[in-house]
Amino acid sequence: MVDIQQLFNGLSLGSLYALFAIGFALVFGILDRLNLAHPAVFAVAAYVGIDLVTSLSISVWLMLPVVFVVGALLGLVIERVAFRPLKNRPDAHFAGLISSIALAGVFIALLQGTYGPDTHRFPAEALPETTFTVAGAQISLVQVAILVISVLLVVALGFLVARTRLGRGMRAIAENPTAARVLGVNVDRVTATTFAISSALGAVAGALFALNVNTAQLGMGSAIELKGLAVIIVGGMSSLPGALVGGLLLGVAEVFTVQYIGSSWRDLVAFALLFLILVVRPQGLFGKRKVREV
Amino acid sequence: MNDAMLTVDRLRVSYGRVEAVREVSFRAEEGSLVTLVGANGAGKSSIVNAISGIVRPRGGRIRFRGKDITRTPAHRLVGQGLVQVPEGRQILTSLTIEENLQMGGWHAGSAGIDDVYDRFPVLAERRRLPAGSLSGGEQQMLAIGRALVAEPSLILLDEPSMGLAPLIVDEVFAVIGEIRARGTTVVLIEQNARRALGVADRGYVLASGEIVHEGTGAELLADDRVVSAYLGIAT
Numbered sequence: 001m002v003d004i005q006q007l008f009n010g011l012s013l014g015s016l017y018a019l020f021a022i023g024f025a026l027v028f029g030i031l032d033r034l035n036l037a038h039p040a041v042f043a044v045a046a047y048v049g050i051d052l053v054t055s056l057s058i059s060v061w062l063m064l065p066v067v068f069v070v071g072a073l074l075g076l077v078i079e080r081v082a083f084r085p086l087k088n089r090p091d092a093h094f095a096g097l098i099s100s101i102a103l104a105g106v107f108i109a110l111l112q113g114t115y116g117p118d119t120h121r122f123p124a125e126a127l128p129e130t131t132f133t134v135a136g137a138q139i140s141l142v143q144v145a146i147l148v149i150s151v152l153l154v155v156a157l158g159f160l161v162a163r164t165r166l167g168r169g170m171r172a173i174a175e176n177p178t179a180a181r182v183l184g185v186n187v188d189r190v191t192a193t194t195f196a197i198s199s200a201l202g203a204v205a206g207a208l209f210a211l212n213v214n215t216a217q218l219g220m221g222s223a224i225e226l227k228g229l230a231v232i233i234v235g236g237m238s239s240l241p242g243a244l245v246g247g248l249l250l251g252v253a254e255v256f257t258v259q260y261i262g263s264s265w266r267d268l269v270a271f272a273l274l275f276l277i278l279v280v281r282p283q284g285l286f287g288k289r290k291v292r293e294v
Numbered sequence: 295m296n297d298a299m300l301t302v303d304r305l306r307v308s309y310g311r312v313e314a315v316r317e318v319s320f321r322a323e324e325g326s327l328v329t330l331v332g333a334n335g336a337g338k339s340s341i342v343n344a345i346s347g348i349v350r351p352r353g354g355r356i357r358f359r360g361k362d363i364t365r366t367p368a369h370r371l372v373g374q375g376l377v378q379v380p381e382g383r384q385i386l387t388s389l390t391i392e393e394n395l396q397m398g399g400w401h402a403g404s405a406g407i408d409d410v411y412d413r414f415p416v417l418a419e420r421r422r423l424p425a426g427s428l429s430g431g432e433q434q435m436l437a438i439g440r441a442l443v444a445e446p447s448l449i450l451l452d453e454p455s456m457g458l459a460p461l462i463v464d465e466v467f468a469v470i471g472e473i474r475a476r477g478t479t480v481v482l483i484e485q486n487a488r489r490a491l492g493v494a495d496r497g498y499v500l501a502s503g504e505i506v507h508e509g510t511g512a513e514l515l516a517d518d519r520v521v522s523a524y525l526g527i528a529t
Contacts, residue, residue: 165396172386172397179384181348184372184400184444 005137006259007252012143014251015150016212020205020224021231022154022243023198026161029238030174030194033096037078039221039228040104041199044111045071045206046216050120060126064149064207071203072196078103079195084188104221112218120216127214146208151244153201158240160197170194174238234274236287245285250274297360299324299448299479300345305354307340307503314340316503317354322448323495327470327480329511331487332500332524338483339381340503342452345481346378347371358448373401377446381453381483383437387426391417391436394425398440410439413469431462438469448479455486467493487525491515499524 020042027035045067052063082099089095130141161167169190172180181187209224210216231250235242250270257269277285298321307315315337322328330338343349345356347368356364358376371377386394395407395417411418414435420427425436434454441449451470455463467489474480484490491497494511499520507520514520 165400168389168393168397169400171389171393175386175388176384178348179380179386180397181368182346182372182378182380182384183397183440184369184377185397186367186369 003256003259004135005139006255008134008137008139008143008147010252010255011248012147012212012251013255014248015147015154016205016209016247017224017227017231017250018154018244018247019150019201019208021228021235021247022157022240023202023205024228025232025235025238025240025243026157026194026198026201028232029240030170031083031191032174033083033093034229035078035083035100035195035198036097036225037082037100037104037107038199038202039225040107040111041071041074041078041202041221042206042209042224043216043218043221044074044107045203046210046220047111047115047120049207049210050122050216051115053126054123057126060122060128060211061145064204067203067207068200071200071206074107074203075195075197075199076192078199079192083195084191108218108221117218120210121214122211127211142211146212149204149208153204154240154244157197157201161240166190166193230271230274232284234277234284236284239284239286242284242286246274297357298322299326299359300481301355301357302341302345303355303357305341305344305356306352307337307344307349308352313352314503315344315351318500318503318505319354320496320498320505320508322479322481324479325474325477326495327474327482327493329482329484329490329494329497330500331484331490331497334485336500337503338500339452341500342378342381342450342481342483346376346450348378372444375445375447376450377441377444377448378450379437379441379452379454381456383430383433385425385428385433385436387424389425390422391425391428392421394436394440395443398443400444402443402445404443406443406445410442413472414439431458431465434458434462434466435469438466438473442473446478448481449473450481450483452483453485454482455484455489463489488515491525 023038024034027033048070049063049067052058052066053060078100082103083096086092086095086099128141132139161170169180169185172185173187173190177187227250231246232243235246253270253273254266257266261269300322303319304317305315306317318341330341332338340349344351347366351364355362363371386397395410396404399406416432417436417439425433428436454466458466470480470482471493482490482494491511491514497509497511497514498505499507499514501524507514
């Protein structure tokens with residue numbers, strides 16, 4: 001008998017992992033670069049979200065679109081500061097990796113300077129208390145919202161990439177930036193837009209995560225960073241469906257491990273499972289075996 | 295204004311300390327077909343890439359429809375009607391054929407796609423397939439069709455016959471003739487010099503980054519010095 005309660009907890013948590021990881025996957029897929037400032041955006045968004053709800057007394061639901069915009073702006077900063085100045089270097093992959101780690105450090109330092117080192121929480125009255133009972137399981141409105149919002153955003157991103165002009169431009173740049181320029185694509189602008197979307201999704205993930213556990217901590221980005229990377233590696237690096245399935249899988253695996261084996265085994269079992277998937281499918285769940293053209 | 299469609303004036307292009315193009319000047323009148331011929335490494339592609347804004351010139355001036363475009367980036371020029379069909383075709387192989395054509399209409403919109411399908415039915419039949427599934431000749435037709443969707447007033451064709459079988463080369467040249475018949479100005483870069491000079495209103499022979507001969511296509515083909523020194527190996 002599957003434990004509905006734990007399954008739902010796992011899916012809800014996993015959809016957050018997916019929403020976070022998809023930001024990695026989007027930038028990696030289009031630019032072939034890892035943006036390691038992404039976890040810092042996740043943390044900044046959690047603090048900003050709590051601050052918005054606390055000091056402006058706006059509802060948590062209104063807070064999310066604001067955080068989305070804040071994340072998009074951070075994405076523009078990341079692209080401009082950590083990636084664009086280095087893009088023509090022969091070692092641009094590595095250089096961008098390092099500069100994005102540095103920028104993440106700056107973000108976290110600013111966060112600490114602004115909000116201090118202590119854990120932040122939403123004001124108690126701001127959190128929705130509604131719960132539903134489904135097949136004997138207690139499911140909170142927040143969990144439902146996390147699952148619905150995350151999956152909707154991931155699906156919307158998939159539609160954007162597959163069906164819109166902007167998405168075609170992104171895929172053109174991913175395959176051949178020079179050809180994209182010849183066709184009239186403003187590569188810098190599409191690249192910046194890609195970062196903005198990626199960071200906006202990471203920011204919403206951060207705010208939802210804070211909502212889920214009613215906690216924001218300075219280290220929350222680092223805590224999810226490896227999980228996000230593991231999710232995209234298992235999903236197939238640049239695959240958006242891969243990030244979704246990988247994230248859900250990791251969330252469910254973690255929750256079931258805690259429930260049936262013990263919380264100290266959580267990371268071991270979850271990562272061992274991901275490791276096994278990679279042994280069977282080295283290219284990831286949805287990855288294609290391909291050689292990148294030079 | 296009695297400007298030519300394209301005026302290139304003492305253009306210089308360098309890569310580091312290597313000078314690829316040295317003070318090259320030429321014009322393309324509206325509706326004409328101009329060809330630049332010369333051996334590999336003569337600087338032909340550098341000239342095309344400088345005109346279309348992919349490479350920044352070291353010196354000189356480029357004017358397009360009377361406007362200075364020397365420093366205008368590629369993405370603006372396409373919107374203004376200056377479109378390149380790049381060397382090696384540069385098809386987006388992971389996108390579908392239709393998506394490649396839609397990319398051609400990045401600025402102009404997709405209105406011209408149906409005309410391309412009418413001219414190249416093979417592209418229409420396979421519109422939903424990845425462009426990488428096309429043969430070399432079909433990819434060249436897609437590359438040209440993609441440029442036409444951008445509604446060019448000036449089209450720069452960089453080695454469109456490269457690596458293609460003779461029958462396909464015939465078709466490429468037939469399409470070039472049609473483009474010109476529509477009134478579109480064509481600048482054609484070719485190693486296949488006889489073929490190119492045969493269709494050109496005006497030709498320029500390049501060697502080591504400089505124009506060494508110029509004249510009408512017929513004049514250059516009739517000039518023994520040109521033929522023996524520069525066109526000897528071309529067929």
